[in-house]
Amino acid sequence: MTAIEPSGEPWPYSWPEDEHCYSHGAHEPIPADGAYLVCLECGHVFVTALDLLLDYAVNSPPDIPVPGDITAKDINFCPHCIHDF
Ligand SMILES: [Zn+2]
Ligand SMILES: [Zn+2]
Numbered sequence: 001m002t003a004i005e006p007s008g009e010p011w012p013y014s015w016p017e018d019e020h021c022y023s024h025g026a027h028e029p030i031p032a033d034g035a036y037l038v039c040l041e042c043g044h045v046f047v048t049a050l051d052l053l054l055d056y057a058v059n060s061p062p063d064i065p066v067p068g069d070i071t072a073k074d075i076n077f078c079p080h081c082i083h084d085f
Contacts, residue, residue: 021045023080036072041083055079 021028021044028045030038037046046052049072059079077084 021080023078037085039078039081039083039085042078042081044078044080049073052079 020026021039021042023039023042023044028043030045031047035045035047036049037052038044039046044055046055052072052075053070056075056079075085
């Protein structure tokens with residue numbers, strides 16, 4: 001099935017680079033009211049600060065601080081591609 005925009009035009013074949021996550025190979029739309037952070041390297045969209053905290057917790061070794069001990073502002077790299085923010 002091909003997705004069709006309301007205008008009747010097919011979706012563009014490729015997405016704008018700033019909305020395509022190379023860590024997940026997926027289109028990750030930025031909400032109309034903005035995202036907390038978009039990784040400049042892989043393009044992952046962290047919609048909220050909590051998203052960043054949770055991804056950090058899931059992708060981090062068990063011996064480093066977890067949510068509760070840190071805030072999103074303490075995370076200075078992308079949990080998916082290790083790119084420094
Ligand atoms: Zn990244
Ligand atoms: Zn992603």
